[in-house]
Amino acid sequence: KAGVTQTPRYLIKTRGQQVTLSCSPISGHRSVSWYQQTPGQGLQFLFEYFSETQRNKGNFPGRFSGRQFSNSRSEMNVSTLELGDSALYLCASSSEGQGDYEQYFGPGTRLTVT
Amino acid sequence: SQQGEEDPQALSIQEGENATMNCSYKTSINNLQWYRQNSGRGLVHLILIRSNEREKHSGRLRVTLDTSKKSSSLLITASRAADTASYFCATVDTGGFKTIFGAGTRLFVKA
Numbered sequence: 414k415a416g417v418t419q420t421p422r423y424l425i426k427t428r429g430q431q432v433t434l435s436c437s438p439i440s441g442h443r444s445v446s447w448y449q450q451t452p453g454q455g456l457q458f459l460f461e462y463f464s465e466t467q468r469n470k471g472n473f474p475g476r477f478s479g480r481q482f483s484n485s486r487s488e489m490n491v492s493t494l495e496l497g498d499s500a501l502y503l504c505a506s507s508s509e510g511q512g513d514y515e516q517y518f519g520p521g522t523r524l525t526v527t
Numbered sequence: 528s529q530q531g532e533e534d535p536q537a538l539s540i541q542e543g544e545n546a547t548m549n550c551s552y553k554t555s556i557n558n559l560q561w562y563r564q565n566s567g568r569g570l571v572h573l574i575l576i577r578s579n580e581r582e583k584h585s586g587r588l589r590v591t592l593d594t595s596k597k598s599s600s601l602l603i604t605a606s607r608a609a610d611t612a613s614y615f616c617a618t619v620d621t622g623g624f625k626t627i628f629g630a631g632t633r634l635f636v637k638a
Contacts, residue, residue, distance in 0.1 A: 446626070455630045458628075503569060503570070517572070518569035521567070
């Protein structure tokens, strides 16, 4: 099976712009979670989608949003970018959800906001 | 604040030695997982231990869980240079299905 893929791998944006990141989970996986990783805050949970519904959400402002399509692919969007949004954004998929199932991570999208 | 906290923050050992990392957490958990991350890439799942288990082995990995102390340890035996990475514990609480990661331990294995 192909692994989790994320596009693009690298992105440079300017403050105030918006960005959309894409994640394709492992075939058959219905749960997709998003994480933000920064040197200062570490790995922080953004949200989880399961069968096109957002099941869980972390403590991030409303500028961070996401969605999941019927084929389980997911996108996350960040509007009105701030310098502090510079981070590695990781997507993870699992067969049923985070609770009891291991997550398979993609390589990440490194976002730099200037 | 994050659920899991790893100790030590960084560890440097020689090839062939054992490496032990510890993780503490704050609330009741459903399970605890350990992940490895190489140099800013995606995480790789290593092992999952459920709240009713006390010890689990996988190859050169040994994980223990003490729910009374809310702590876990990861032991890597006979370490190799390829084990150089950051190691994270992650907990899933009983109240929901959010995975909370600790700050990680950076392991350096010198050849």
